[in-house]
Amino acid sequence: MPTIKDVAKYASVSVATVSRVLNKKGYVSKEAEENVLKAISDLNYKPNSVARSLYHKTSKMIGLLIPDISNPFFPELARAVEDVALTYGYTVVICNTDEDIRKEAQYLEALQQKYIDGLILTTNQLSTDNYENLGIPLVALDRQFSNRVPTVSSKNYEGARKATEYLIKNGSEFIAHIRGPYHVKPADDRYRGFKDVVEEQGIAHIVVDCDFTMTNAMEVAKGLFEKYPTIDAVFASSDIAAAGVLKVAKNINKQIPEDLQIIGFDGIPLGEMLTPAITTVAQPIYKMGALSARLLIKQIEKQLLDVRNYEVETTIQYRETTRSDT
Amino acid sequence: MPTIKDVAKYASVSVATVSRVLNKKGYVSKEAEENVLKAISDLNYKPNSVARSLYHKTSKMIGLLIPDISNPFFPELARAVEDVALTYGYTVVICNTDEDIRKEAQYLEALQQKYIDGLILTTNQLSTDNYENLGIPLVALDRQFSNRVPTVSSKNYEGARKATEYLIKNGSEFIAHIRGPYHVKPADDRYRGFKDVVEEQGIAHIVVDCDFTMTNAMEVAKGLFEKYPTIDAVFASSDIAAAGVLKVAKNINKQIPEDLQIIGFDGIPLGEMLTPAITTVAQPIYKMGALSARLLIKQIEKQLLDVRNYEVETTIQYRETTRSDT
DNA sequence: CCCTTACCTGTAACCCGTTACACACACTAT
């Protein structure tokens, strides 16, 4: 690979002139510029971005910390981040943290040593300081953890309310909520939305815990239906959980949506692939990912943020696991 | 962030000594070592990997070029690559190429400029030279493209044969094959496996094309069932396609597996989530990803490869879209 | 004709590690 020195020699100028041409900075005569340009193309010269990084202390790389790319919620998010990053000339480093504090710390250290330009966080096991001390721009995606960090999330509370109200409107009288993990903000908000509505309207209800896996959701659902056979609707905190509920319900021959309504949350593609397709409170996942990437890059490029916190709308996707459809 | 000079000053030694301690190379007295170690921990010094990269022309980063992370086949692969990479101290840069020649070229250039240490390729739009000219270790994953490049793939031809034979054994007499894109080697091999079996056994069959999306699969399946209502089995080249077929079949009230058997290929988690769960020719996806990462890192670290090409076994996951189950 | 200003260019320091090389010392072998 040719270096800037080779180009300089070939074009009979100094490296400074080459650099000036490359960066379109400072004065360069037309003649010199042409020579340099020709040298660059003749030698097929590509500036070395590591050397640039070293000097500028930036890397044109951003990190995306997610719990697990194989959780179907994240690929679309990652895709959006990557798409936006690419258009601005950034590359994305994906880090699966498994919500493990040690892996997270390990990644943070590695990324910092590489002069990573910014971080999108959908995970926050470490204390806030650990992130802020990195001294680089951050965006919290889906989960918020500090009011100093710009955040992109969706209206989880409202979405949960809408879902619950919809189930009730369709005639359900005993609703189960399968909630997500406790330390996760969206799961808490969805739970609150559910609880507030059922309590306001005096509807019989039950809440059970579940992690992010479908296997767990199936176990939980099985136990639920055995213990409370009269449950006539389930609001699941994720589409994965809803899919698990659906599978169990079909196995025990419940008619969907006649005997049991199911509504999920997230709006992942899986929901539509199932039969019956799952009604869900959809978040604009791609949009959230893209938005957070833009928000991050804006910070990196020292632009002022007009809005620091985005709460995007959720919309109910009316599909086949709920009755009536308006 | 402290630099090696700060550490040297604090420990009253030269930077060379600090470097020697860091890399455990050359002679260092016990006393000096202790001082340096103390300085490192007192100052919380972390060596700057960009500077290291510049000198060593390596980056401890590997690139993973995939068509699209939101295609459910890839997250598990990416996850495996990332897990292995992490244990060897590498970070992974994910590149969604969309099978687009220009995006691929753009990534290749960016990665090369960053001194990327190696590449795992599941995509090959560019000509072989473009990859080999990078002068870095490569691994072809899922698709092979040159006998100079170590490859990890699964026995697509055999898997397809097994699937087709299984459908026939279960009594199907008119089998459709929904094949994948033409330029993709695994799709071709699966097609050949299917064709050879139906021709050997003189079974009525039809082959139709389809891309990687479920929407397309649904369109294709709809057309197929309208035109050939007597089709009694479908072998789809991917689980996504199989899911599309299943959905269409259920919509037109075909009894699965009584009226119609469906078998997919890949073994993505989705297959199990559906009801009925899709019988599929499963590839050990995680294993393939992990294997290719190890293969790549071995090359990067100049170890000799005892085996250069891995063809992993496929296994039929007997589930609910096929009859009998042995 | 002198001074200012715009334009153009090169030298060298800098970013932060790594390592070749030189030098110094202690000890053994001859």
Added chain:
DNA sequence: ATAGTGTGTGTAACGGGTTACAGGTAAGGG
């Protein structure tokens, strides 16, 4: 006493860019 080996340490060049600074030329104004 002298050469040779193993230790221990520092200086400086290097990797490949960027840029402050110095210095040079030409044009325009007074």
